[in-house]
Each structure stands twice: as C-alpha cells, then as structure tokens.
Amino acid sequence: MSFRIIGTGMYVPPKAVTNDDLSQLVETSDEWITKRVGIKERRISETEFTSDMGTKASLQALENAGVKPEELDMIITGSISGECSSPSTACMIQKNIGATCVAIELQAACAGYLYVLETAAAYFALHKEYKKMLVVGCERMSGIVDFQDRSTCIIFGDGAGAAVLERADNYIDSVFTVKGNDEVIRIPHFVGTSPYFQKTQEDIGTPYIHMQGQETFKYAVSSIAQDITTLLERNNLTADDIAWIVPHQANLRIIDFASKRLGIDPSKMFVNIEKYGNTSGASVAIALHELAQSGKLKRGDKIILCAFGGGLSNAACLIEW
Secondary structure, eight states, rough: HHHHHHHHEEEESSSSEEEEHHTTTOOOOOOHHHHHHHOEEOOOOOOOOOOHHHHHHHHHHHHHTTGGGGOOOOEEESSSSOSSSSSSSHHHEEETTTTTTEEEEOOOOOGGGHHHHHHHHHHHHHOOOOEEEEEEEEEEEGGGOOOTOOOHHBBOOOEEEEEEEEEESEEEEEEEEEEEEEESEOOOOOOOOSSOOOOOOOHHSSSSSSOOOHHHHHHHHHHHHHHHHHHHHHHHHHHGGGGGEEEEEEHHHHHHHHHHTTTOOOGGGGGOOHHOOOOGHHHHHHHHHHHHHTTTOOTTTEEEEEEEEEEEEEEEEEHHH
C-alpha cells in the first residue's frame, strides 16, 4: 500500500530577476545564460523565508485536494535552505497551517522531493491508520548563493511545491542512488566561534553553493538516463507507456542530452526552467503542479519523476496519476 496524489500546489515569490538584471551584478548576458542553461528569469524572495513559501504552497495543495489541515496524519518536507536548523521547516509549516500531525524534514538537496515521496510511501505501509499526508519541497536558494559567483548565481531561484497524498496503490516503483561526494557539489556550514575548534572557515569554504559545473552535468545526464531505464525495464514498460517525465529543472541542456540518450521524444519532458531556474528540492514539486494544472494529465497516466543533486544523490519514481 502506498499513495496517490489528490492535490498539488506551488508558490514562487513575486520578484522576477531576469538575466539582464544579473548582468548588472556579474559578467554575464541574457544570451549566454539562455544558451548555456535555458533560464530567462528566476524568482527571488525579498521578505519570505523558506517556511513561508512552503506554507503558501501547502495551503494551495490542501485547497485543491479538498482536505483540511486537521485531517493530515503526517507532513514531510525536503529542504536544504530552511531559516533555522531547528525547528525544521516541516514543523513551521505544521504550525502555520494549523495542523497537529507529525512533521519531519529530509535533506537530499535537489533530489529531496523524490526522497520525501519514498518516505511517505514507507510511512503509509508502516502505519495502516494513516490516510492523508502533505509533502513539500521548499527552498530559498538565494540565501545560500554567492551573488558574486556567476557560475552559480545565474542558476538558482526560490520557490515551493506541495502535494496532498492519500492511501492508495499508485506509487508503483522507485530507484535511489547515493554516492557520498563533497567535491562536485558542496554547501559548507558556518564553522562557529568555538575557541576550541581548530579548523577555520577557509578549511571548508564559504557557506555558499560550490559546484563543479562540468562534473555535475555529466553526473546528471548519466543518472537520469540510468534511473529511467531501470524503471522501464523493471516494470516491462517502454517510453510509449509513459505520458510524461518530470525531471529536476537544473539545466535545459541536461534534460535535452538525457532525452537523446534515452531515445525519448523531448516533448515528453515537462520543462519550466525558463521561468523559475533551479529551485533545488522544490523543482520537481513545482513542475508537477504546473503539469497537473495544465490539463495535460489524466487519471491513469503513468508518469516518471526524476532528480539528481548534492550528496551525490539521485532518484526516480514511477507513479500512476
């Protein structure tokens, strides 16, 4: 027993930062960013923290599902950019929406929402009394981006996506991979002010996103292709059986290269990166909501969600809509 998705929601801040805007901060251009990454603008929070955005996406998902906060049995969030180490973003969302259920948070960077869905499926299987859950991916990536680093500040944006799940059998299969690595993608913490700790901030780097672009690109294309192939083969399916693939929105070229490697029509890949950039753990959740709202999904469609990111961690899941 797992779940089916009965409602989705999303929220992005009102402030849109264009490529031309960023060209005033670092040496770049609209043409260069569009060609290299596929992004035209991204949303950047001016006043809202991660939990604020997650709350707004959650309320929309609950409304779309026709579910009240007090009906929830669990809230699970995925985020690497919460305003506090404690309480977690999940706990703050629970408070903000007026729920009283268990609330926990996972951290798997850009693949976080996939890990959240897998965890939800496990809790549904373990707790027979659970009937409904809220799952959220929410990020304020602008808070951990160095806006003097043109290799990263052009990529990331802020936002949140959410879904309400109910007990069912529509979560068909999944694949997860973790390869511990802090060289390709890394976001150090502040080391603190302990007079006894003998390491300095220079030993681990500034507390912003550090990413090796080319290595990330190769890893991403490979992981998407391998994970989708695994799901198709394991379930005796072909690409023709899949209505949509919703990939993590990290780079349009990554999505294009992966579809070519898989031999899948690029039109099956849902893409919205041009509007929001890379919103990390919120990316797949936001994309899924927009796809659901587009009217292009119908009940019974098989879809694949896939993501990759820091950890290194990647994942994909097969869902019946």
